[in-house]
Amino acid sequence: xxxxxxxxxxxxxxxxxxxxxxxxxxxxxxxxxxxxxxxxxxxxxxxxxxxxxxxxxxxxxxxxxxxxxxxxxxxxxxxxxxxxxxxxxxxxxxxxxxxxxxxxxxxxxxxxxxxxxxxxxxxxxxxxxxxxxxxxxxxxxxxxxxxxxxxxxxxxxxx
Amino acid sequence: xxxxxxxxxxxxxxxxxxxxxxxxxxxxxxxxxxxxxxxxxxxxxxxxxxxxxxxxxxxxxxxxxxxxxxxxxxxxxxxxxxxxxxxxxxxxxxxxxxxxxxxxxxxxxxxxxxxxxxxxxxxxxxxxxxxxxxxxxxxxxxxxxxxxxxxxxxxxxxxxxxxxxxxxxxxxxxxxxxxxxxxxxxxxxxxxxxxxxxxxxxxxxxxxxxxxxxxxxxxxxxxxxxxxxxxxxxxxxxxxxxxxxxxxxxxxxxxxxxxxxxxxxxxxxxxxxxxxxxxxxxxxxxxxxxxxxxxxxxxxxxxxxxxxxxxxxxxxxxxx
Numbered sequence: 001x002x003x004x005x006x007x008x009x010x011x012x013x014x015x016x017x018x019x020x021x022x023x024x025x026x027x028x029x030x031x032x033x034x035x036x037x038x039x040x041x042x043x044x045x046x047x048x049x050x051x052x053x054x055x056x057x058x059x060x061x062x063x064x065x066x067x068x069x070x071x072x073x074x075x076x077x078x079x080x081x082x083x084x085x086x087x088x089x090x091x092x093x094x095x096x097x098x099x100x101x102x103x104x105x106x107x108x109x110x111x112x113x114x115x116x117x118x119x120x121x122x123x124x125x126x127x128x129x130x131x132x133x134x135x136x137x138x139x140x141x142x143x144x145x146x147x148x149x150x151x152x153x154x155x156x157x158x159x
Numbered sequence: 160x161x162x163x164x165x166x167x168x169x170x171x172x173x174x175x176x177x178x179x180x181x182x183x184x185x186x187x188x189x190x191x192x193x194x195x196x197x198x199x200x201x202x203x204x205x206x207x208x209x210x211x212x213x214x215x216x217x218x219x220x221x222x223x224x225x226x227x228x229x230x231x232x233x234x235x236x237x238x239x240x241x242x243x244x245x246x247x248x249x250x251x252x253x254x255x256x257x258x259x260x261x262x263x264x265x266x267x268x269x270x271x272x273x274x275x276x277x278x279x280x281x282x283x284x285x286x287x288x289x290x291x292x293x294x295x296x297x298x299x300x301x302x303x304x305x306x307x308x309x310x311x312x313x314x315x316x317x318x319x320x321x322x323x324x325x326x327x328x329x330x331x332x333x334x335x336x337x338x339x340x341x342x343x344x345x346x347x348x349x350x351x352x353x354x355x356x357x358x359x360x361x362x363x364x365x366x367x368x369x370x371x372x373x374x375x376x377x378x379x380x381x382x383x384x385x386x387x388x389x390x391x392x393x394x395x396x397x398x399x400x401x402x403x404x405x406x407x408x409x410x411x412x413x414x415x416x417x418x419x420x421x422x423x424x425x426x427x428x429x430x431x432x433x434x435x436x437x438x439x440x441x442x443x444x445x446x447x448x449x450x451x452x453x454x455x456x457x458x459x460x461x462x463x464x465x466x467x468x469x470x471x472x473x474x475x476x477x478x479x
Contacts, residue, residue, distance in 0.1 A: 023215035027279030048178025055182045063204035065282035066314055066322055069197035070190030072282055077186040081179045120329050
């Protein structure tokens with residue numbers, strides 16, 4: 001995805017995320033487009049910028065969190081930084097890489113959120129991190145791949 | 160994924176590392192802020208950047224309420240009219256009986272109607288927003304009820320909005336009883352097993368008291384947070400028995416939190432907040448003390464000006 005397209009895609013995905021989750025109260029029915037937007041941006045911007053974007057997105061997400069304020073901010077900051085760091089570690093333009101990148105990025109965000117949220121508030125580990133999070137991550141990965149394709153990405157190798 | 164251009168060159172690498180560490184540190188600081196500061200930050204974000212999305216949800220919630228068919232609303236109005244008509248004589252009878260035994264007027268709870276808005280974001284499960292706040296008299300710990308029963312309780316109050324938790328929140332607790340008040344206990348939320356429905360647990364029921372499935376459980380009013388008699392749920396099955404000591408029961412909740420779009424927030428006793436004088440009749444002890452004081456004053460007056468009781472007073476009138 002080109003830098004110019006990314007500048008449009010990331011805010012559009014963030015706005016769509018809040019329209020679906022807050023405006024229409026769709027909850028888990030709607031994909032986690034905020035994390036998808038962050039992961040898309042993280043492949044294009046510097047690590048510090050990605051971490052800052054993650055912090056901003058996390059604070060917006062936390063605005064509706066009564067007892068775990070800051071958990072999303074921490075999780076998305078770390079995911080943003082790690083996403084930017086993957087450029088130095090993994091080089092790939094394939095569909096399989098895009099799906100894996102989105103899947104593990106979203107899963108890591110859920111796992112980090114579970115780790116830092118209060119013990120009294122969070123659901124059991126197996127239920128959240130091992131069963132719920134992979135499903136959400138798979139959903140986000142598919143949507144993320146479609147978003148990348150829609151914004152002009154082309155897969156070099158179709159896995 | 161399309162090709163990318165790495166900007167992490169050696170010169171900027173160190174600065175980017177420091178910047179990243181700074182943002183991670185800020186996120187940890189945000190996580191560790193006191194509750195008050197976190198609430199203020201969240202409220203500021205909701206009132207500014209996220210306001211358009213909240214407005215969209217408010218509009219959708221209103222549209223849903225308006226979309227309710229006229230026939231259904233008319234049927235509900237007819238039912239309410241019938242209930243009110245039947246209870247009118249009951250209320251009069253109750254007033255007369257209370258007066259006969261020297262009790263004051265029954266305290267009535269004032270309610271504020273509100274739209275319930277739910278955010279589907281991560282971490283906001285079991286919480287909801289209300290479109291009313293301190294300006295409408297909402298206060299922290301105000302009960303939120305729907306036509307079916309108890310929905311939850313207000314946790315944060317802002318000038319024109321409030322945030323609450325519903326009964327599925329791990330922090331939710333309510334003192335409960337059966338409708339006739341013969342069995343009391345404590346209701347709390349139990350986290351669901353994957354794929355299962357949220358449910359409530361009635362705990363602390365004495366071992367010798369059994370509850371049949373289908374028994375209605377309502378708030379007992381103990382603790383002063385929830386008004387007495389608001390439905391919480393019905394008994395589903397026995398959950399646990401601590402031999403010779405206590406029983407606990409699973410409850411089927413009266414209210415589905417995800418379906419609630421309109422609710423009433425209890426403001427407390429009508430009139431001045433916290434004014435409970437109306438609930439008490441004539442205080443006979445205080446009245447007795449007043450009469451004792453009056454008697455002492457009269458005796459002092461009879462003894463004359465030496466005791467520092469200038470003038471005549473009632474006693475003087477009697478002597479004459």
